[in-house]
Amino acid sequence: MRTLEWNPKNNSLTMIDQRRLPEVLEIVSYRTHTDVAQAITDMVVRGAPAIGASAAFGLALAGFESAAQTPRDLFAAYQAAANILKAARPTAVNLAWAVDRILVSALASDLPHADDLRVFVLAQAQKLADEDVEINQRMAAYGAELISDGDTVIHHCNTGALAAVDWGTALGVIRTAWEQGKKIHVLVDETRPRLQGARLTAWELSQYGIPYEIISDNMSGYFMRTGQAQKVFFGADRVAANGDVANKIGTYMLSLAAHDNEIPAYSVVPTSTVDLSLAHGGLIPIEERDPAEVLDIRFQGERVTPLGAKARNPAFDITPNRLITGIVTENGVVYPPFEINLKKVVKQ
Amino acid sequence: MRTLEWNPKNNSLTMIDQRRLPEVLEIVSYRTHTDVAQAITDMVVRGAPAIGASAAFGLALAGFESAAQTPRDLFAAYQAAANILKAARPTAVNLAWAVDRILVSALASDLPHADDLRVFVLAQAQKLADEDVEINQRMAAYGAELISDGDTVIHHCNTGALAAVDWGTALGVIRTAWEQGKKIHVLVDETRPRLQGARLTAWELSQYGIPYEIISDNMSGYFMRTGQAQKVFFGADRVAANGDVANKIGTYMLSLAAHDNEIPAYSVVPTSTVDLSLAHGGLIPIEERDPAEVLDIRFQGERVTPLGAKARNPAFDITPNRLITGIVTENGVVYPPFEINLKKVVKQ
Numbered sequence: 001m002r003t004l005e006w007n008p009k010n011n012s013l014t015m016i017d018q019r020r021l022p023e024v025l026e027i028v029s030y031r032t033h034t035d036v037a038q039a040i041t042d043m044v045v046r047g048a049p050a051i052g053a054s055a056a057f058g059l060a061l062a063g064f065e066s067a068a069q070t071p072r073d074l075f076a077a078y079q080a081a082a083n084i085l086k087a088a089r090p091t092a093v094n095l096a097w098a099v100d101r102i103l104v105s106a107l108a109s110d111l112p113h114a115d116d117l118r119v120f121v122l123a124q125a126q127k128l129a130d131e132d133v134e135i136n137q138r139m140a141a142y143g144a145e146l147i148s149d150g151d152t153v154i155h156h157c158n159t160g161a162l163a164a165v166d167w168g169t170a171l172g173v174i175r176t177a178w179e180q181g182k183k184i185h186v187l188v189d190e191t192r193p194r195l196q197g198a199r200l201t202a203w204e205l206s207q208y209g210i211p212y213e214i215i216s217d218n219m220s221g222y223f224m225r226t227g228q229a230q231k232v233f234f235g236a237d238r239v240a241a242n243g244d245v246a247n248k249i250g251t252y253m254l255s256l257a258a259h260d261n262e263i264p265a266y267s268v269v270p271t272s273t274v275d276l277s278l279a280h281g282g283l284i285p286i287e288e289r290d291p292a293e294v295l296d297i298r299f300q301g302e303r304v305t306p307l308g309a310k311a312r313n314p315a316f317d318i319t320p321n322r323l324i325t326g327i328v329t330e331n332g333v334v335y336p337p338f339e340i341n342l343k344k345v346v347k348q
Numbered sequence: 349m350r351t352l353e354w355n356p357k358n359n360s361l362t363m364i365d366q367r368r369l370p371e372v373l374e375i376v377s378y379r380t381h382t383d384v385a386q387a388i389t390d391m392v393v394r395g396a397p398a399i400g401a402s403a404a405f406g407l408a409l410a411g412f413e414s415a416a417q418t419p420r421d422l423f424a425a426y427q428a429a430a431n432i433l434k435a436a437r438p439t440a441v442n443l444a445w446a447v448d449r450i451l452v453s454a455l456a457s458d459l460p461h462a463d464d465l466r467v468f469v470l471a472q473a474q475k476l477a478d479e480d481v482e483i484n485q486r487m488a489a490y491g492a493e494l495i496s497d498g499d500t501v502i503h504h505c506n507t508g509a510l511a512a513v514d515w516g517t518a519l520g521v522i523r524t525a526w527e528q529g530k531k532i533h534v535l536v537d538e539t540r541p542r543l544q545g546a547r548l549t550a551w552e553l554s555q556y557g558i559p560y561e562i563i564s565d566n567m568s569g570y571f572m573r574t575g576q577a578q579k580v581f582f583g584a585d586r587v588a589a590n591g592d593v594a595n596k597i598g599t600y601m602l603s604l605a606a607h608d609n610e611i612p613a614y615s616v617v618p619t620s621t622v623d624l625s626l627a628h629g630g631l632i633p634i635e636e637r638d639p640a641e642v643l644d645i646r647f648q649g650e651r652v653t654p655l656g657a658k659a660r661n662p663a664f665d666i667t668p669n670r671l672i673t674g675i676v677t678e679n680g681v682v683y684p685p686f687e688i689n690l691k692k693v694v695k696q
Contacts, residue, residue: 022654187660190642192540192564195652198643203654214642214659216540217566218598222634222665225600250566252573256604286570294538294562295546298646304543306370306551311562312535317570 002133002166004045004054006126011064013057017044018162022203033062033081040088040095043194047163048237048273049132052094055085056125059102063118074114078106078121090285091246091316092237093275098128129165135270136167138330143173143233143268146326146333149182151230154220154258156189157248158200159235159268170233170268171201173328178210186212187223191248193293193313217250221257232258232265236327239267239274243321243338244281249314255323264325271329271346281318289313350481350514352393352402354474359412361405365392366510370551381410381429388436388443391542395511396585396621397480400442403433404473407450411466422462426454426469438633439594439664440585441623446476477513483618484515486678491521491581491616494674494681497530499578502568502606504537505596506548507583507616518581518616519549521676526558534560535571539596541641541661565598569605580606580613584675587615587622591669591686592629597662603671612673619677619694629666637661 004015007029013036017026028044030036036058039045045054062081068074082099089095102124111117147153153174157163160171168175177184186205191197198214205212215223223229232254238246245251245267258265278284291311297304305311327334331345352363355377361384365374376392378384384406387393393402410429416422430447437443450472459465495501501522505511508519516523526532534553538546546562553560563571571577580602586594593599593615606613626632639659645652653659675682679693 189566190540190652192538192566195645195647198645198653198657199647202657206654206656212658213639214653214657215661216597216642217564218537218540218601219660219662219665221601221604222597222662223660225666249564249570253566253569253601253605256569256608257601260604291561294564297543299543299547304538305546305562306554308554309546309550309562310560312567312571313563314567314570317567318573 003050003162004057004165006057006122011061013054013061015039015045015054016162018046018200019044022199031061032065033058033085036061037084037088046196047158048092048094048235049136049164049169049270050162051089051092052098052272053129053132053165055088055095056098056102056128058085059099060122060125063121068114071111071114071117074117075106078103089287091287094272097272101128132165132270133167135330136164136169136172139169139268139270139328140167140172140176142333143266143328144177144180146266147173147177147182147184147231152185152187152228153231153233154187154189154223154229154254155201156197156234156251156254157191158196160201160204162200162204163235169235169270171204173233173268174210175208178208184210186210187220187229188212188214189217189220189250189254190214191250192217196248220254224257224261224263229263232263234267236267236269236273237316238284239269239327239342240278240281240284241276241339241342242280243324243327243336243342245319245324246281246284246286246316247319249317252317252319255319259323265323266326266328267324268328271331274342274346276343276346281320284318286317287315289315351398351510352405352513354405354470359409361402361409363387363393363402364510366394366548367392370547379409380413381406381433384409385432385436394544395506396440396442396583397512397517397618398510399437399440400446400620401477401480401513403436403443404446404450404476406433407447408470408473411469416462419459419462419465422465423454426451437635439635442620445620449476480513480618481515483678484512484517484520487517487616487618487676488515488520488524490681491614491676492525492528494614495521495525495530495532495579500533500535500576501579501581502535502537502571502577502602503549504545504582504599504602505539506544508549508552510548510552511583517583517618519552521581521616522558523556526556532558534558535568535577536560536562537565537568537598537602538562539598540565544596568602572605572609572611577611580611582615584615584617584621585664586632587617587675587690588626588629588632589624589687589690590628591672591675591684591690593667593672594629594632594634594664595667597665600665600667603667607671613671614674614676615672616676619679622690622694624691624694629668632666634665635663637663
């Protein structure tokens, strides 16, 4: 199944609850755009492409929720829902990109009846989701050429099928290389604080039969310095016009270690993740989440942190373009100077 | 109380079980050198100075365990125990340093009766422990001069009173700066996989009333790049003659981030941690521990990693000397070139 799918039987959005894996594969279903927005905020669904697609379906839900009789009134309902959905998380640009794309096409459709518009918006969301899968596979084909037989690849966060509608970005590249018969090994950054690597990427890799070992994030430098890793792959939540990459917290330090050891570091993103409107990464908003995500882990069955302990929890960081070897998109691999070369692959 | 103390009532070594904090402050006591060696391996006691001192007392225990009637036979028992104690963990040189120091003084003592030698060895261990506290306070005084009023300091692992006999190394510096009235804030690297920062350093800081926030290890680069940290402090388990620093896994990536942001990074160590016999860090043995330490954490009450998941677990890494701003010792702060300047402060 896909990570998220529209259920036409009852007009609902069906998703894997990514908070429960690997322990439980639980399917949840949403019938309102506010519930979808909350699911994005709570990280029931996460991963830049996946939250874009779920927000697109969230917009479709808003149409079925609305009692509007005219396209004009219905469009107002879509706009209100769009604002709620876009506010669910700030960093990944795919969220706003997907919602705005649907809104623009709804406005341009100029359909005479509200029900036609409802059907049209749903079809647009479905098209966006289908395209996501196809784009992922094109990226994977380009990216797989960068992986050699015998490589050990370090991977950060989760960028697999769970992070997209299907297949994935950076993990999609690894999966395609594996299916091409390349013998590869993955060192899986556990990705504190939410452990997307240890929970989700490890689960996906075990499903695919790709050999892996989990490491804590602070170990990747050790494996690079001791010659035990050859490539670094991660996704992105937003790429600025100059190639600065906002991605899951820890990507900056991982890329620094790659650079220090002359190991290539690739960000794998659909062009919808590239935000040419922002000149550099410093302009990308960084979400800071609940400190409880850092504090509330358990160790050997016991509370880890002292009572009353405080924490900080920035969810992303900016990796400066000087540390990025290449950006893999569905239109090819982009190399520096990114300011010039990103524009060539992005349709805006 | 001290982290570890000799109990003269029943000739036992009494320690805080550091695996139980912050949940439970449990005191454990050992009467054999093999139990002390196991406690070091299992990290009941950890921290380079603390394992050195506990091994010294472990040697004293071996004397009381032995039925030897002559100094010669007793010395053989000490040698056998020394081998067991030194093998408990490979990376921190303080372990071998402490054991060898006691052995050498025992051999040189030339005492006529076995019981005199038993008392002498215990006195030597006690002297080493007392000196450790005094040395820590001298380091702290030198190091505190490097901290300015208003600084936010990033600290890795635990290097406080728990990591030594008392006071600590890098955390001792922070504590002294705080007691001098400097308003400081500590960002506490949680220090995966065993979470010495989240568990032990946070607990110590809350005891001392020093403000802190816990961060996951992969966040420190973010706080440096966004101007929210001014200094980095950590200890070391072994420093090579050229100033390469073996310390808790993650120190290399932390130091890289400090260097990339022109933030000073200091290693705080007693000179007993400096191993002039090793030319560079590549010669320092790195312990790799049980993968279960990485795999077996709990998140929101659920298992984190898939059944059958594998992991790697190097416990230390090497930070090259080019990333170290200064090494704080009890004989002053050493700056590059470390090859030349370390020799000046180390008595060997």
